[in-house]
Amino acid sequence: MLQLTKRxxxxxxxxxxxxxxxGEVVSVRExxxxxxxxxxLLAEVLKxxxxxxxxxxxxxxxxxxxxxxxxxxxxxxxxVGALEGLPAIAGCSSEDFxxxxxxxxxxxxIRSPIQRLRIGVWAVFERMSLRDLAEPxxxxxxxxxxxxxxxxxxxxxxxxxxx
Amino acid sequence: MLQLTKRxxxxxxxxxxxxxxxGEVVSVRExxxxxxxxxxLLAEVLKxxxxxxxxxxxxxxxxxxxxxxxxxxxxxxxxVGALEGLPAIAGCSSEDFxxxxxxxxxxxxIRSPIQRLRIGVWAVFERMSLRDLAEPxxxxxxxxxxxxxxxxxxxxxxxxxxx
DNA sequence: AGATATAGCACTAGATCGGTGCTGATTGGA
DNA sequence: TCCAATCAGCACCGATCTAGTGCTATATCT
Numbered sequence: 001m002l003q004l005t006k007r008x009x010x011x012x013x014x015x016x017x018x019x020x021x022x023g024e025v026v027s028v029r030e031x032x033x034x035x036x037x038x039x040x041l042l043a044e045v046l047k048x049x050x051x052x053x054x055x056x057x058x059x060x061x062x063x064x065x066x067x068x069x070x071x072x073x074x075x076x077x078x079x080v081g082a083l084e085g086l087p088a089i090a091g092c093s094s095e096d097f098x099x100x101x102x103x104x105x106x107x108x109x110i111r112s113p114i115q116r117l118r119i120g121v122w123a124v125f126e127r128m129s130l131r132d133l134a135e136p137x138x139x140x141x142x143x144x145x146x147x148x149x150x151x152x153x154x155x156x157x158x159x160x161x162x163x
Numbered sequence: 164m165l166q167l168t169k170r171x172x173x174x175x176x177x178x179x180x181x182x183x184x185x186g187e188v189v190s191v192r193e194x195x196x197x198x199x200x201x202x203x204l205l206a207e208v209l210k211x212x213x214x215x216x217x218x219x220x221x222x223x224x225x226x227x228x229x230x231x232x233x234x235x236x237x238x239x240x241x242x243v244g245a246l247e248g249l250p251a252i253a254g255c256s257s258e259d260f261x262x263x264x265x266x267x268x269x270x271x272x273i274r275s276p277i278q279r280l281r282i283g284v285w286a287v288f289e290r291m292s293l294r295d296l297a298e299p300x301x302x303x304x305x306x307x308x309x310x311x312x313x314x315x316x317x318x319x320x321x322x323x324x325x326x
Numbered sequence: 327a328g329a330t331a332t333a334g335c336a337c338t339a340g341a342t343c344g345g346t347g348c349t350g351a352t353t354g355g356a
Numbered sequence: 357t358c359c360a361a362t363c364a365g366c367a368c369c370g371a372t373c374t375a376g377t378g379c380t381a382t383a384t385c386t
Contacts (some may be wrong), residue, residue, distance in 0.1 A: 001342075002243065002250040002284070003165060006375060009253050009273070014199070016272045027331065036266040041376055047333065060384020061330040071306040076280065080165065087165040090172050109179045110172070113296050117239070117287060124283035133276050164373080169344060190362065211363065223353020225363040231354055333382070341374075351364075356357100 008083045010037050011045045012133060015079065018055070020070035020135040027064035045083065052082035071134060077125035087125065089118040171246050173200050174208045176294060178242065181218070181232035182297040190227035208246065215245035234297060240288035250288065252281040 014031050018088050018094045021088035028046060032039040049055045054074060067074065080087065092102050093114055102108070177194050190203050191209060207216070212218045217237060218228045223283040230237065243250065251257035255265050290316055 002167060002247060002252070003254065004165060005373090009277075011259070012273045012276075013267065013271070029331080035270060035272070038376060040378090043332075044376090047181060050332085057332060059330095059332045059382075061360085063383080063384060065332090073332045076276075084165060089165070090167055094166070094303055094323070104176065105198070107198060109198070110175045110296060111173075113239075113291060114172075117291060120287035120290075121284050124280060126175070127283075128276060128280060133273060168342090192362080201345060203347090206363075207345090213363085220355085220363060222361095222363045225354060226352080226362045228363090319342075328386090331383080332382100334380085335375080335378100338376090338380080339374100340376105341372105343367090343370100343372075345362105347366100347368080349365085353358090353362080356359080 004080065005084060007041070007048075008080055010042050011049060011079055012076070013037060013063075014042060014046060015049075015067075015074075015130050015132050018065065018067050018102055019074075019130040022067060022071055025058050025062070025064040025066050030064070042081060042091045049079070049082055053056070054082055067130070071130040075126050076128045076129045076130075077122055079130075080125055086119060088120050089121060090114045093118050168213075168247060168276060170204070170208045171243055174242055174246055175239070176200060177205060178212075178230075178237075178293050179296050181228065181230050182237075182293040185234055187220050188225070188227040189231050193227070212242070212245055217241060217245055222264060230293070234293040236286055237293045238289050239291045239293075239296070240285055242293075250281060250284050252284065253277045255314065256281050272296060278323075306314050 013035055014037075017034060018026055028039055028043045031037070032040060046055060046057075050057045050065065053068060056068050057063065057065050077087075085095045088097075090110075091097060092105055092108070092111065095160050099105070105111070174199055177200075179321055180194050180197060180271070181189055188266060191206045194200070194205060209220075213220045213228065219231050220228050240250075248258045251260075252271075254260060255268055255271070255274065262268070280296060289290065
């Protein structure tokens with residue numbers, strides 16, 4: 001399945017909030033009040049991002065999480081990498097792939113193409129920063145990915161709700 | 164998990180063979196003799212591709228499968244789409260997503276960014292044709308994806324880790 | 327002290343995936 | 357004509373992963 005996990009979705013939602021309030025400490029409760037996500041699970045996810053160094057935490061009352069770096073310097077690839085490992089595309093290009101696990105590997109004709117796909121997908125995620133997440137108005141990918149020439153979500157349509 | 168299924172991997176391997184023998188009818192057995200893939204599963208996958216119109220089949224002895232169009236006109240996106248559905252990235256952008264299934268949807272702040280990611284990933288898959296698969300020498304993505312500066316991995320000597 | 331909030335660990339139910347079994351239909355050849 | 361090779365269709369099982377929760381400890385502010 002070429003799909004992010006719910007954990008990652010929740011992470012991105014939370015990071016949207018964090019990116020919009022740089023410098024502030026935001027608690028899981030606050031985020032949960034903004035968006036109907038399972039708080040417990042969200043907490044688990046933010047802990048992971050904290051362990052990965054993307055967030056830092058403040059314990060105790062008035063505690064919460066905050067970005068360790070400017071939102072513009074954190075990209076989706078880092079987030080996905082922290083929660084799911086690097087996009088693997090195929091098992092043989094995964095992080096925890098042990099040689100010999102795939103019978104085809106020694107003669108595999110698609111290793112090189114898979115690598116290229118992986119790099120390409122990775123690049124797509126790298127090109128979107130948390131600032132781009134928090135400000136959906138600007139089309140950050142239209143420059144780099146010349147495929148949706150006019151299809152890159154018309155923009156200027158206020159608070160994003162396009163099909 | 165941002166990873167193709169084994170089914171899709173096997174499909175791509177088989178299609179590499181098919182693309183290298185355009186016009187010929189190739190049986191599951193032949194492909195299984197070339198690459199150590201579970202033949203039964205491979206057969207199941209090729210049936211699916213046949214139902215999707217990417218392949219056509221010839222029954223009886225001397226039977227097998229063949230491409231319905233030139234290899235250069237079939238891209239990885241079509242194959243992935245046929246076997247896994249379009250790359251969804253998130254559940255809410257999946258094909259079989261029913262409105263109301265996601266609590267966050269009405270107020271979701273990342274729908275638009277997710278869409279952009281989806282389009283970008285889709286584009287990466289679209290840009291690689293079966294001909295590119297069959298001829299790994301040429302680097303078809305280096306033009307369109309300017310991220311691997313010189314990292315197009317010249318020889319497949321394994322470990323392409325660029326972090 | 328007590329309320330708030332994160333840290334850490336483990337656990338369950340459900341979905342998905344990888345792979346297989348079996349039966350039938352079609353084609354070419356001995 | 358009969359047989360072997362091959363695809364078509366359906367259903368099934370075990371392993372793995374995901375989504376979500378329970379519980380307890382620790383830190384901080386008032």
